Amino acid sequence: MIQGMEWVIVLVVVAILLLWGPDKIPKIARAIGQARREYEKASRDVQEEFRSVISETPAPATSQPSSDIITIAKSLGIETEGKTRDQIADEIAARLKAKK
Numbered sequence: 001m002i003q004g005m006e007w008v009i010v011l012v013v014v015a016i017l018l019l020w021g022p023d024k025i026p027k028i029a030r031a032i033g034q035a036r037r038e039y040e041k042a043s044r045d046v047q048e049e050f051r052s053v054i055s056e057t058p059a060p061a062t063s064q065p066s067s068d069i070i071t072i073a074k075s076l077g078i079e080t081e082g083k084t085r086d087q088i089a090d091e092i093a094a095r096l097k098a099k100k
Contacts, residue, residue, distance in 0.1 A: 020028065066085070073080050073088050076095045080088055 016025065069085060069088055069092070070080050073092055076092060078088065078091045078095060083091075
């Protein structure tokens with residue numbers, strides 16, 4: 001027994017057959033399939049382009065100081081918390097000049 005939603009599907013199929021006829025349906029299906037293939041190809045192309053742009057983009061320079069510079073700064077008694085690598089390097093240079 002056909003119930004609820006199945007009737008809607010049957011009525012849609014019958015309406016399509018009456019509107020376009022059985023000879024037009026394969027052409028419509030072919031056109032829908034071609035449009036889908038073109039959409040998927042364009043989607044793949046966009047994804048490949050995006051991946052190539054991402055892979056060519058250099059990684060951002062980090063402002064985090066390396067562990068070597070932190071060790072040197074701490075041995076000289078310089079506070080490193082919240083400072084960039086350049087700021088720590090400037091303080092190390094100033095401290096070394098002051099010791100001469």
